[in-house]
Amino acid sequence: MLITFLILLATLVFFVINVVRSDIVALCALLLLMLFGILTPAEALSGFSSSILIMMIGLFVVGGAIFQTGLAKNISSRILRLAGDSQTRLFVLVILGTALMGGFISNTGIIAIMMPIVVSMASVSGISPSRLLMPLAFAGSLSGTLTLIGTPPNLIVHETLVAAGHKGLSFFSFLPVGAICVTMGIILLLPLSKLLIKKDEKKEKDKHGKSLSDLTAEYQIAKNLYRLKVTQNSPAADKKLRELAMPAKYGAHLFEIRRRAAAPGLFSNTVVEQILAEAETVILAGDTLYISGNFANIQRFADDYGLELTDTIQAEEETPIFAGKLRFDSIGIAEVILMSTSNLVNLKVSESGFYEKYKVNILGINRRKNYILQNLRDEKMQPGDVLLVQGKWQNIERLSEDSSDLVVVGQPLREAPKTKRGKEATAALIMLLMVTAMALEVVPSVTAALVAAILMVLTGCFRNAEDAYNSINWQSVVLIGSMLPVGTALEKTGTISLVTQGLVDGLGGYGPHALLIGIYFCTSLMTLFISNTATAVLFAPIGLHAATAVGVSPIPFMFAVAVAASMCFAVPFSTPPNALVMSAGRYTFMDYVKVGLPMQIIFGIVMVAVLPLLFPFK
Numbered sequence: 001m002l003i004t005f006l007i008l009l010a011t012l013v014f015f016v017i018n019v020v021r022s023d024i025v026a027l028c029a030l031l032l033l034m035l036f037g038i039l040t041p042a043e044a045l046s047g048f049s050s051s052i053l054i055m056m057i058g059l060f061v062v063g064g065a066i067f068q069t070g071l072a073k074n075i076s077s078r079i080l081r082l083a084g085d086s087q088t089r090l091f092v093l094v095i096l097g098t099a100l101m102g103g104f105i106s107n108t109g110i111i112a113i114m115m116p117i118v119v120s121m122a123s124v125s126g127i128s129p130s131r132l133l134m135p136l137a138f139a140g141s142l143s144g145t146l147t148l149i150g151t152p153p154n155l156i157v158h159e160t161l162v163a164a165g166h167k168g169l170s171f172f173s174f175l176p177v178g179a180i181c182v183t184m185g186i187i188l189l190l191p192l193s194k195l196l197i198k199k200d201e202k203k204e205k206d207k208h209g210k211s212l213s214d215l216t217a218e219y220q221i222a223k224n225l226y227r228l229k230v231t232q233n234s235p236a237a238d239k240k241l242r243e244l245a246m247p248a249k250y251g252a253h254l255f256e257i258r259r260r261a262a263a264p265g266l267f268s269n270t271v272v273e274q275i276l277a278e279a280e281t282v283i284l285a286g287d288t289l290y291i292s293g294n295f296a297n298i299q300r301f302a303d304d305y306g307l308e309l310t311d312t313i314q315a316e317e318e319t320p321i322f323a324g325k326l327r328f329d330s331i332g333i334a335e336v337i338l339m340s341t342s343n344l345v346n347l348k349v350s351e352s353g354f355y356e357k358y359k360v361n362i363l364g365i366n367r368r369k370n371y372i373l374q375n376l377r378d379e380k381m382q383p384g385d386v387l388l389v390q391g392k393w394q395n396i397e398r399l400s401e402d403s404s405d406l407v408v409v410g411q412p413l414r415e416a417p418k419t420k421r422g423k424e425a426t427a428a429l430i431m432l433l434m435v436t437a438m439a440l441e442v443v444p445s446v447t448a449a450l451v452a453a454i455l456m457v458l459t460g461c462f463r464n465a466e467d468a469y470n471s472i473n474w475q476s477v478v479l480i481g482s483m484l485p486v487g488t489a490l491e492k493t494g495t496i497s498l499v500t501q502g503l504v505d506g507l508g509g510y511g512p513h514a515l516l517i518g519i520y521f522c523t524s525l526m527t528l529f530i531s532n533t534a535t536a537v538l539f540a541p542i543g544l545h546a547a548t549a550v551g552v553s554p555i556p557f558m559f560a561v562a563v564a565a566s567m568c569f570a571v572p573f574s575t576p577p578n579a580l581v582m583s584a585g586r587y588t589f590m591d592y593v594k595v596g597l598p599m600q601i602i603f604g605i606v607m608v609a610v611l612p613l614l615f616p617f618k
Contacts, residue, residue, distance in 0.1 A: 030483075064467070258272050
């Protein structure tokens with residue numbers, strides 16, 4: 001028992017000081033429990049075959065597909081319209097919506113679905129994702145208190161009552177408690193979540209370079225961009241781009257072509273493709289050309305080829321205003337620095353063979369903060385020039401391989417969307433089927449999650465299988481898998497029995513209220529070390545026996561166990577939702593402590609006062 005206690009204590013200390021990654025700490029603790037013979041290898045590795053862990057892996061894949069298909073962005077835009085300009089309203093909508101859905105569906109599944117949506121909303125609305133993701137996980141825990149099927153601890157106390165010959169709980173027995181918990185959660189999380197905003201986010205952004213929006217604003221891409229529609233009778237239709245001589249004759253650059261096409265695969269629908277401008281690209285009727293350059297020259301080009309300018313002219317402006325939306329799905333932009341040793345130095349852009357060598361176009365040159373955006377083809381490149389380049393993301397990635405000529409600025413691939421356009425409907429259907437299967441218990445939740453994950457891959461919601469594997473947060477998987485067997489170690493060493501006996505002997509003589517307080521806070525304390533499900537399994541019999549020993553109704557004690565086991569906010573590994581958001585929110589162990597621990601204590605104080613009123617001892 002002493003060795004187990006010391007290992008757990010050391011584990012908590014390392015979690016707090018955060019000098020070693022939490023998953024490595026958890027894995028070391030598991031190895032020590034094996035080396036000292038407290039757990040057999042089979043017992044120690046049982047956490048990695050847990051249905052909860054396997055379900056988490058499946059849900060990571062489902063969440064990745066929701067994000068990559070653009071479904072998350074579509075859903076988030078609708079929520080943002082409801083929220084308007086109010087960040088507080090957005091915060092409440094996220095918590096309330098998650099809590100309501102989680103009352104009927106696995107809270108782990110809801111968090112996996114909502115996480116990419118919340119990240120997308122945070123990006124659009126300018127809110128730090130770290131402020132929303134942990135509250136999202138906590139909302140998943142709060143949702144478990146609304147219905148009988150909301151979370152495993154509820155079902156465990158129900159089964160404990162039935163097995164002992166008592167009347168079980170109804171589907172909505174938890175609703176009064178849940179309503180109080182959700183209301184308290186919103187009130188507490190609004191101020192506490194501000195502690196989660198990372199002070200180093202600006203440094204993190206600087207470290208990874210400028211974002212796509214930073215680059216488009218800096219080079220004023222939209223300011224010199226115009227959209228031209230290729231009509232059915234246009235002389236440009238069916239011509240190759242080189243035949244139009246746009247740079248030489250009109251001083252214009254074709255930024256990209258957008259073309260409607262049918263998406264391949266199951267549940268096909270029409271999508272708009274992005275096509276990079278190449279000399280041999282054939283222009284088709286119906287194409288929309290995104291062209292940058294001087295407006296007078298663009299107008300002349302449109303007149304010569306019978307093209308329709310789709311932007312409307314504002315009354316106050318002499319030239320049209322670009323009203324389109326820049327997209328960086330398959331085509332991206334990045335900055336590269338031209339080295340002094342490069343063979344491209346002193347060559348004109350038109351003579352450099354830059355596109356032929358790198359398969360990317362030069363959109364602009366930043367020469368000591370002097371931005372050259374017009375007539376680029378005649379501009380000679382100089383050492384130290386910062387070139388804004390545009391091309392397919394895979395070609396931008398290859399630029400970093402030629403360090404003798406160029407140096408890529410920042411990490412542009414972090415900004416590269418991996419969206420599979422046209423697959424939103426597919427991902428939505430699979431997600432809906434998974435949620436329905438979980439809610440109706442047609443199959444076990446782990447089965448529903450795994451089937452959904454496989455379907456996301458087979459129907460093309462990912463670009464390839466590697467993207468699906470990359471969507472799994474392996475740090476969370478190792479953390480949860482390593483900590484799940486700790487409950488077995490505590491039980492084998494007699495720690496649980498010691499707590500049970502001490503609780504009844506020490507508090508039983510002070511009346512049922514004192515005993516209820518003891519059971520609630522001991523259950524709450526145990527969630528710091530083992531999962532909420534394991535905690536409920538251990539303490540449900542304790543609560544039942546304690547109530548029988550003092551001759552009162554076991555109902556308030558059973559609710560105390562279920563609620564205390566669910567309201568575990570202070571550590572990342574006590575519930576799958578907590579673990580799911582840890583990496584995405586860049587949280588440390590202490591982030592959970594400083595936000596979750598005050599919540600856990602306040603919830604405990606309120607619950608031990610409210611539960612006897614809702615469910616009297618007699």
